[in-house]
Amino acid sequence: MSPAFKYEAGQEEPLPSGSRLPWPHNVSHTATMRISDVLGLLRAEFPAVSHSKIRFLEDQELVTPERSAAGYRTFSPADVERLRYVLTEQRDRYLPLKVIKAKLTQLDSGVLDIEHPLGPRVVASGGLTPAQAEASEFENLAAAAGVTQAFVDELVEAGILRGHPRALGVQDLAGHARRDVEIIKIAQALQAFGIDWRHLRSMRAAADRQVNVVDQSVQHLTSKGTSLALGEANSARAEMAELLIALHGHWLRDGLEELA
Secondary structure (H helix, E strand, O other), rough: OOHHHOOOOOOOOOOOOOOOOOOOOOOOOOOOOHHHHHHHOOOOOOOOOOHHHHHHHHHOOOOOOOOOOOHHHHHHHHHHHHHHHHHHHHHHHOOOOOHHHHHHHHHOOOOOOOOOOOOOOOOOOOOOOHHHHHHHHOHHHHHHHHHOHHHHHHHHOOOOOOOOOHHHHHHHHHHHHHHHHHHHHHHHHHOOOOOOHHHHHHHHHHHHHHHHHHHHOHHHHHOOOOOHHHHHHHHHHHEEEEEEHHHHHHHHHHHHHHOO
């Protein structure tokens, strides 16, 4: 990313008297970035984000980039943070876009006021800090998820939760810890319906087989070993993951509708 696209959290931009810029209000709204620059800023935290995803969010009026004289989209730091907020609400709270849009409207008008952390965040949810995530893979998960240590140990023993390589680094470990907390919470919720680790183990095995299929499909890229080819492989994996998740959701809904 070139120095022109670096920005500092808390950067103020003066407002004309009596006017209000869209939220967030404490970040520059000067549009200087192309969509590729925006993707470069967001993909560290949201690997699956794509050109089409951003264009879709624009179509839904969740972000409104400017247009250059040549017709290209140009984004401001505030646009990036707005996109980050939308993607975070989808990922961490599973909120539909309609609800997120309503919250953004309230934020724009000042009816709703939240403290939105700016820039890439490496602190895991559920009370886990990067240092905790790096120091231990599982000892903090029970407290973060609000379950007993025995429940977490049961998931680990069944292979539902797995350790992560130390070589990943603090930010990646924190990301894995966040997902582990979500897995634990979901597993606990399913337990109320009689779905325990025995059922989840077979589902995890099915997911592993899908991962192998995805990995095999990009071996022609990973075998090249170049940074460009590895980047293309990572992008392809992320896109395939989104497609497989969507497909699995459709299959579940179809099957459940047949039972109704």
